[in-house]
Amino acid sequence: MEPRRRGRPGLDLNTVLERSVELFIERGFDGTSMEDLARHLGITKSAIYHHVPSKDALLGLALDRALAGLEQAALEVRSARLSPIERLEMLVRRSVDVLVAHLPYVTLLLRVRGNSEVERDALARRRRIDRLAAGLVRDAVDAGELRPDVDPAVTARLLFGMVNSLTEWLRPGSSHSADELADAVVAAAFGGLRAA
Protein backbone atom coordinates (compact mmCIF):
# COMPACT_ATOMS: atom_id res chain seq x y z
CA MET A 1 0.00 0.00 0.00
CA GLU A 2 1.39 3.36 -0.96
CA PRO A 3 1.52 6.01 1.72
CA ARG A 4 -0.95 8.81 0.99
CA ARG A 5 0.79 11.69 -0.66
CA ARG A 6 0.65 14.75 1.41
CA GLY A 7 1.42 18.28 0.30
CA ARG A 8 2.58 21.02 2.62
CA PRO A 9 0.05 20.98 5.44
CA GLY A 10 -2.41 23.87 5.13
CA LEU A 11 -2.71 26.52 7.81
CA ASP A 12 -5.94 26.66 9.75
CA LEU A 13 -7.91 29.88 9.97
CA ASN A 14 -6.72 30.53 13.49
CA THR A 15 -3.06 30.47 12.46
CA VAL A 16 -3.77 32.60 9.39
CA LEU A 17 -5.52 35.13 11.61
CA GLU A 18 -2.83 35.20 14.30
CA ARG A 19 0.04 35.64 11.90
CA SER A 20 -1.82 38.17 9.75
CA VAL A 21 -2.43 40.31 12.82
CA GLU A 22 1.31 40.26 13.57
CA LEU A 23 1.93 41.84 10.19
CA PHE A 24 -0.97 44.30 10.47
CA ILE A 25 0.50 45.54 13.77
CA GLU A 26 4.02 45.74 12.34
CA ARG A 27 3.20 47.49 9.06
CA GLY A 28 -0.28 48.86 9.57
CA PHE A 29 -3.36 47.31 7.98
CA ASP A 30 -3.35 49.65 4.98
CA GLY A 31 0.37 49.07 4.48
CA THR A 32 -0.06 45.28 4.26
CA SER A 33 -1.08 43.69 0.95
CA MET A 34 -2.42 40.17 0.41
CA GLU A 35 0.95 39.47 -1.25
CA ASP A 36 2.74 40.54 1.95
CA LEU A 37 0.45 38.28 4.00
CA ALA A 38 0.99 35.29 1.70
CA ARG A 39 4.77 35.76 1.91
CA HIS A 40 4.68 36.20 5.73
CA LEU A 41 2.49 33.09 6.11
CA GLY A 42 4.46 31.03 3.61
CA ILE A 43 1.31 30.09 1.68
CA THR A 44 -0.31 31.25 -1.55
CA LYS A 45 -2.86 34.03 -1.77
CA SER A 46 -5.48 31.52 -2.85
CA ALA A 47 -4.79 29.52 0.33
CA ILE A 48 -5.74 32.68 2.25
CA TYR A 49 -8.81 33.21 0.06
CA HIS A 50 -9.79 29.64 0.96
CA HIS A 51 -10.49 30.99 4.47
CA VAL A 52 -11.67 34.57 3.86
CA PRO A 53 -12.97 36.52 0.87
CA SER A 54 -10.83 39.62 1.50
CA LYS A 55 -8.24 41.35 3.65
CA ASP A 56 -11.10 43.36 5.18
CA ALA A 57 -12.84 40.13 6.21
CA LEU A 58 -9.62 39.05 7.93
CA LEU A 59 -9.54 42.36 9.80
CA GLY A 60 -13.20 41.92 10.74
CA LEU A 61 -12.53 38.47 12.23
CA ALA A 62 -9.49 39.77 14.13
CA LEU A 63 -11.34 42.76 15.58
CA ASP A 64 -14.24 40.51 16.53
CA ARG A 65 -11.94 38.46 18.75
CA ALA A 66 -11.15 41.55 20.81
CA LEU A 67 -14.67 42.96 20.73
CA ALA A 68 -16.45 39.71 21.59
CA GLY A 69 -14.35 39.43 24.74
CA LEU A 70 -14.96 43.04 25.74
CA GLU A 71 -18.68 42.80 25.00
CA GLN A 72 -18.97 39.64 27.08
CA ALA A 73 -17.26 41.49 29.92
CA ALA A 74 -19.62 44.45 29.50
CA LEU A 75 -22.64 42.13 29.55
CA GLU A 76 -21.52 40.54 32.80
CA VAL A 77 -20.77 43.92 34.35
CA ARG A 78 -24.21 45.25 33.38
CA SER A 79 -25.98 42.35 35.08
CA ALA A 80 -23.75 42.14 38.17
CA ARG A 81 -25.42 42.95 41.49
CA LEU A 82 -22.76 45.39 42.57
CA SER A 83 -22.49 49.09 43.37
CA PRO A 84 -21.36 51.42 40.55
CA ILE A 85 -17.75 51.65 41.73
CA GLU A 86 -17.57 47.87 42.11
CA ARG A 87 -18.94 47.45 38.62
CA LEU A 88 -16.41 49.96 37.31
CA GLU A 89 -13.62 48.05 39.02
CA MET A 90 -15.02 44.80 37.55
CA LEU A 91 -15.03 46.35 34.06
CA VAL A 92 -11.41 47.49 34.50
CA ARG A 93 -10.33 44.04 35.69
CA ARG A 94 -12.20 42.19 32.95
CA SER A 95 -10.84 44.59 30.32
CA VAL A 96 -7.30 43.85 31.48
CA ASP A 97 -8.09 40.11 31.30
CA VAL A 98 -9.31 40.42 27.71
CA LEU A 99 -6.35 42.62 26.78
CA VAL A 100 -3.84 40.12 28.17
CA ALA A 101 -5.63 37.07 26.72
CA HIS A 102 -6.07 38.63 23.26
CA LEU A 103 -3.18 41.10 23.24
CA PRO A 104 -2.55 41.34 19.46
CA TYR A 105 -6.28 41.61 18.69
CA VAL A 106 -6.86 44.35 21.26
CA THR A 107 -3.72 46.17 20.06
CA LEU A 108 -5.12 46.09 16.52
CA LEU A 109 -8.54 47.27 17.73
CA LEU A 110 -7.01 50.29 19.45
CA ARG A 111 -5.36 51.37 16.19
CA VAL A 112 -8.59 51.31 14.17
CA ARG A 113 -9.45 54.78 12.90
CA GLY A 114 -12.59 54.14 10.84
CA ASN A 115 -11.07 53.96 7.35
CA SER A 116 -13.54 51.29 6.11
CA GLU A 117 -16.95 49.79 6.86
CA VAL A 118 -15.32 47.03 8.92
CA GLU A 119 -13.37 49.60 10.94
CA ARG A 120 -16.42 51.81 11.45
CA ASP A 121 -18.44 48.82 12.71
CA ALA A 122 -15.66 47.99 15.16
CA LEU A 123 -15.49 51.61 16.35
CA ALA A 124 -19.25 51.66 16.90
CA ARG A 125 -19.03 48.48 19.02
CA ARG A 126 -16.10 49.92 20.93
CA ARG A 127 -17.99 53.13 21.59
CA ARG A 128 -20.88 51.22 23.20
CA ILE A 129 -18.42 49.78 25.72
CA ASP A 130 -16.88 53.22 26.29
CA ARG A 131 -20.35 54.60 27.00
CA LEU A 132 -20.93 51.89 29.59
CA ALA A 133 -17.66 52.89 31.27
CA ALA A 134 -18.55 56.60 31.24
CA GLY A 135 -22.00 55.81 32.64
CA LEU A 136 -20.51 53.77 35.47
CA VAL A 137 -18.16 56.63 36.40
CA ARG A 138 -21.13 59.04 36.45
CA ASP A 139 -23.19 56.61 38.56
CA ALA A 140 -20.30 56.11 40.98
CA VAL A 141 -19.87 59.88 41.36
CA ASP A 142 -23.65 60.26 41.93
CA ALA A 143 -23.56 57.46 44.50
CA GLY A 144 -20.79 59.29 46.37
CA GLU A 145 -18.35 56.45 45.71
CA LEU A 146 -16.02 58.48 43.48
CA ARG A 147 -14.69 61.90 44.32
CA PRO A 148 -17.09 64.54 43.07
CA ASP A 149 -14.44 66.92 41.74
CA VAL A 150 -13.66 64.72 38.72
CA ASP A 151 -15.20 65.20 35.27
CA PRO A 152 -16.81 61.77 34.65
CA ALA A 153 -16.14 61.79 30.89
CA VAL A 154 -12.46 62.73 31.32
CA THR A 155 -12.06 60.28 34.20
CA ALA A 156 -13.49 57.36 32.22
CA ARG A 157 -11.13 58.15 29.35
CA LEU A 158 -8.09 58.42 31.62
CA LEU A 159 -8.98 55.20 33.43
CA PHE A 160 -9.35 53.14 30.27
CA GLY A 161 -6.47 55.06 28.68
CA MET A 162 -4.37 53.62 31.49
CA VAL A 163 -5.74 50.12 30.83
CA ASN A 164 -5.20 50.38 27.07
CA SER A 165 -1.67 51.74 27.50
CA LEU A 166 -0.72 48.20 28.51
CA THR A 167 -0.72 47.33 24.78
CA GLU A 168 2.19 49.77 24.34
CA TRP A 169 4.67 47.69 26.29
CA LEU A 170 3.16 44.35 27.27
CA ARG A 171 4.54 41.48 25.16
CA PRO A 172 3.04 38.01 24.65
CA GLY A 173 4.41 35.70 27.33
CA SER A 174 5.13 38.62 29.69
CA SER A 175 6.02 37.67 33.24
CA HIS A 176 3.23 39.98 34.49
CA SER A 177 -0.04 38.10 34.99
CA ALA A 178 -3.39 39.67 34.12
CA ASP A 179 -4.30 39.70 37.82
CA GLU A 180 -1.10 41.48 38.77
CA LEU A 181 -1.63 44.13 36.07
CA ALA A 182 -5.29 44.59 36.99
CA ASP A 183 -4.26 45.01 40.64
CA ALA A 184 -1.73 47.67 39.59
CA VAL A 185 -4.30 49.63 37.57
CA VAL A 186 -6.92 49.41 40.32
CA ALA A 187 -4.36 50.35 42.98
CA ALA A 188 -3.16 53.36 41.00
CA ALA A 189 -6.50 54.66 39.78
CA PHE A 190 -8.90 53.83 42.60
CA GLY A 191 -6.77 53.89 45.71
CA GLY A 192 -4.27 56.42 44.42
CA LEU A 193 -0.52 56.02 44.43
CA ARG A 194 0.21 58.32 47.33
CA ALA A 195 1.09 56.52 50.54
CA ALA A 196 -1.66 56.86 53.15
Added chain:
Amino acid sequence: MEPRRRGRPGLDLNTVLERSVELFIERGFDGTSMEDLARHLGITKSAIYHHVPSKDALLGLALDRALAGLEQAALEVRSARLSPIERLEMLVRRSVDVLVAHLPYVTLLLRVRGNSEVERDALARRRRIDRLAAGLVRDAVDAGELRPDVDPAVTARLLFGMVNSLTEWLRPGSSHSADELADAVVAAAFGGLRAA
Protein backbone atom coordinates in the same frame (compact mmCIF):
# COMPACT_ATOMS: atom_id res chain seq x y z
CA MET B 1 7.09 101.49 -11.92
CA GLU B 2 5.81 97.96 -12.42
CA PRO B 3 4.63 96.10 -9.41
CA ARG B 4 6.99 93.25 -8.57
CA ARG B 5 5.70 90.02 -9.99
CA ARG B 6 4.90 87.58 -7.28
CA GLY B 7 4.34 83.87 -7.70
CA ARG B 8 2.24 81.77 -5.37
CA PRO B 9 3.56 82.58 -1.94
CA GLY B 10 5.80 79.77 -0.67
CA LEU B 11 5.07 77.93 2.54
CA ASP B 12 7.44 78.42 5.42
CA LEU B 13 9.07 75.42 7.08
CA ASN B 14 6.73 75.61 10.04
CA THR B 15 3.64 75.28 7.87
CA VAL B 16 5.22 72.50 5.82
CA LEU B 17 6.01 70.66 9.05
CA GLU B 18 2.58 71.14 10.63
CA ARG B 19 0.65 70.03 7.60
CA SER B 20 3.00 67.12 6.88
CA VAL B 21 2.46 65.82 10.39
CA GLU B 22 -1.31 65.91 9.82
CA LEU B 23 -0.85 63.51 6.92
CA PHE B 24 1.69 61.31 8.75
CA ILE B 25 -0.85 60.87 11.55
CA GLU B 26 -3.71 60.16 9.15
CA ARG B 27 -1.92 57.71 6.85
CA GLY B 28 1.14 56.65 8.81
CA PHE B 29 4.64 57.88 8.01
CA ASP B 30 5.51 54.86 5.85
CA GLY B 31 2.20 55.17 4.01
CA THR B 32 2.85 58.81 3.04
CA SER B 33 4.98 59.57 -0.02
CA MET B 34 6.60 62.90 -0.95
CA GLU B 35 3.99 63.04 -3.76
CA ASP B 36 1.22 62.73 -1.17
CA LEU B 37 2.79 65.50 0.91
CA ALA B 38 3.18 67.81 -2.10
CA ARG B 39 -0.49 67.26 -3.05
CA HIS B 40 -1.68 67.78 0.54
CA LEU B 41 0.40 70.96 0.88
CA GLY B 42 -0.53 72.25 -2.58
CA ILE B 43 3.12 72.82 -3.51
CA THR B 44 5.67 70.95 -5.61
CA LYS B 45 8.00 68.30 -4.28
CA SER B 46 10.94 70.58 -5.03
CA ALA B 47 9.34 73.27 -2.85
CA ILE B 48 9.45 70.73 -0.01
CA TYR B 49 13.06 69.81 -0.85
CA HIS B 50 13.85 73.51 -0.56
CA HIS B 51 13.28 73.09 3.19
CA VAL B 52 14.42 69.53 3.91
CA PRO B 53 16.55 66.96 2.09
CA SER B 54 14.18 64.02 2.73
CA LYS B 55 10.94 62.79 4.25
CA ASP B 56 13.02 61.32 7.08
CA ALA B 57 14.47 64.77 7.81
CA LEU B 58 10.92 66.11 8.03
CA LEU B 59 10.06 63.37 10.52
CA GLY B 60 13.21 64.17 12.49
CA LEU B 61 12.25 67.84 12.78
CA ALA B 62 8.70 66.94 13.81
CA LEU B 63 9.82 64.47 16.48
CA ASP B 64 12.35 66.98 17.76
CA ARG B 65 9.52 69.43 18.52
CA ALA B 66 7.95 66.91 20.88
CA LEU B 67 11.23 65.67 22.32
CA ALA B 68 12.76 69.09 22.92
CA GLY B 69 9.74 70.05 25.01
CA LEU B 70 9.82 66.83 27.01
CA GLU B 71 13.59 67.02 27.52
CA GLN B 72 13.31 70.60 28.73
CA ALA B 73 10.66 69.43 31.21
CA ALA B 74 12.90 66.55 32.32
CA LEU B 75 15.82 68.94 32.79
CA GLU B 76 13.77 71.25 35.01
CA VAL B 77 12.39 68.32 37.00
CA ARG B 78 15.90 66.93 37.60
CA SER B 79 17.12 70.21 39.02
CA ALA B 80 14.00 71.09 41.03
CA ARG B 81 14.43 71.21 44.80
CA LEU B 82 11.45 68.99 45.52
CA SER B 83 10.78 65.59 47.06
CA PRO B 84 10.56 62.59 44.68
CA ILE B 85 6.73 62.51 44.61
CA GLU B 86 6.62 66.26 43.98
CA ARG B 87 9.09 65.87 41.14
CA LEU B 88 7.03 63.02 39.73
CA GLU B 89 3.91 65.17 39.87
CA MET B 90 5.87 68.01 38.22
CA LEU B 91 6.97 65.66 35.43
CA VAL B 92 3.36 64.52 34.91
CA ARG B 93 2.11 68.12 34.76
CA ARG B 94 4.88 69.30 32.45
CA SER B 95 4.36 66.27 30.19
CA VAL B 96 0.66 67.15 29.89
CA ASP B 97 1.63 70.75 29.07
CA VAL B 98 3.96 69.63 26.28
CA LEU B 99 1.38 67.16 24.99
CA VAL B 100 -1.33 69.81 24.80
CA ALA B 101 0.97 72.48 23.33
CA HIS B 102 2.47 70.15 20.70
CA LEU B 103 -0.36 67.63 20.34
CA PRO B 104 0.30 66.44 16.75
CA TYR B 105 4.06 66.15 17.34
CA VAL B 106 3.63 64.14 20.55
CA THR B 107 1.00 61.96 18.85
CA LEU B 108 3.50 61.22 16.09
CA LEU B 109 6.26 60.52 18.62
CA LEU B 110 4.11 57.94 20.41
CA ARG B 111 3.61 56.03 17.16
CA VAL B 112 7.29 55.73 16.37
CA ARG B 113 8.38 52.08 16.34
CA GLY B 114 12.06 52.34 15.38
CA ASN B 115 11.81 51.60 11.65
CA SER B 116 14.65 53.97 10.70
CA GLU B 117 17.68 55.74 12.12
CA VAL B 118 15.58 58.86 12.79
CA GLU B 119 12.95 56.79 14.61
CA ARG B 120 15.56 54.90 16.63
CA ASP B 121 17.18 58.17 17.71
CA ALA B 122 13.78 59.47 18.82
CA LEU B 123 13.06 56.25 20.73
CA ALA B 124 16.42 56.49 22.49
CA ARG B 125 15.65 60.07 23.58
CA ARG B 126 12.17 59.03 24.70
CA ARG B 127 13.60 56.14 26.71
CA ARG B 128 15.86 58.51 28.65
CA ILE B 129 12.79 60.43 29.79
CA ASP B 130 10.99 57.17 30.64
CA ARG B 131 13.95 56.15 32.77
CA LEU B 132 13.77 59.44 34.67
CA ALA B 133 10.08 58.74 35.37
CA ALA B 134 10.77 55.17 36.53
CA GLY B 135 13.59 56.44 38.76
CA LEU B 136 11.33 59.05 40.34
CA VAL B 137 8.69 56.41 41.10
CA ARG B 138 11.36 54.22 42.74
CA ASP B 139 12.71 57.15 44.75
CA ALA B 140 9.21 58.10 45.88
CA VAL B 141 8.51 54.53 47.00
CA ASP B 142 11.85 54.45 48.85
CA ALA B 143 11.04 57.79 50.49
CA GLY B 144 7.72 56.35 51.72
CA GLU B 145 5.77 58.85 49.60
CA LEU B 146 4.23 56.25 47.29
CA ARG B 147 2.55 53.07 48.45
CA PRO B 148 5.12 50.31 48.76
CA ASP B 149 2.96 47.57 47.23
CA VAL B 150 3.34 48.92 43.70
CA ASP B 151 5.92 47.70 41.19
CA PRO B 152 7.78 50.94 40.31
CA ALA B 153 8.39 49.98 36.66
CA VAL B 154 4.75 49.03 36.07
CA THR B 155 3.51 52.09 37.97
CA ALA B 156 5.65 54.48 35.92
CA ARG B 157 4.35 52.92 32.71
CA LEU B 158 0.72 53.09 33.83
CA LEU B 159 1.09 56.68 35.00
CA PHE B 160 2.58 57.93 31.72
CA GLY B 161 0.32 55.55 29.79
CA MET B 162 -2.54 57.56 31.29
CA VAL B 163 -0.88 60.85 30.30
CA ASN B 164 -0.14 59.64 26.76
CA SER B 165 -3.67 58.30 26.31
CA LEU B 166 -4.75 61.94 26.04
CA THR B 167 -3.48 61.86 22.44
CA GLU B 168 -6.17 59.26 21.66
CA TRP B 169 -9.06 61.65 22.12
CA LEU B 170 -7.81 65.19 22.68
CA ARG B 171 -8.27 67.39 19.62
CA PRO B 172 -6.55 70.69 18.79
CA GLY B 173 -8.64 73.52 20.22
CA SER B 174 -10.22 71.25 22.84
CA SER B 175 -12.23 72.99 25.56
CA HIS B 176 -10.11 71.19 28.17
CA SER B 177 -7.10 73.25 29.25
CA ALA B 178 -3.72 71.66 29.95
CA ASP B 179 -4.11 72.58 33.65
CA GLU B 180 -7.51 70.95 33.88
CA LEU B 181 -6.22 67.76 32.23
CA ALA B 182 -3.11 67.68 34.41
CA ASP B 183 -5.32 68.11 37.50
CA ALA B 184 -7.48 65.17 36.35
CA VAL B 185 -4.46 62.90 35.84
CA VAL B 186 -2.90 63.90 39.16
CA ALA B 187 -6.24 63.50 40.97
CA ALA B 188 -6.84 60.06 39.49
CA ALA B 189 -3.35 58.65 39.80
CA PHE B 190 -2.00 60.24 42.97
CA GLY B 191 -5.04 60.84 45.12
CA GLY B 192 -7.08 57.97 43.74
CA LEU B 193 -10.59 58.20 42.38
CA ARG B 194 -12.32 56.64 45.35
CA ALA B 195 -14.16 59.12 47.55
CA ALA B 196 -12.42 59.54 50.90
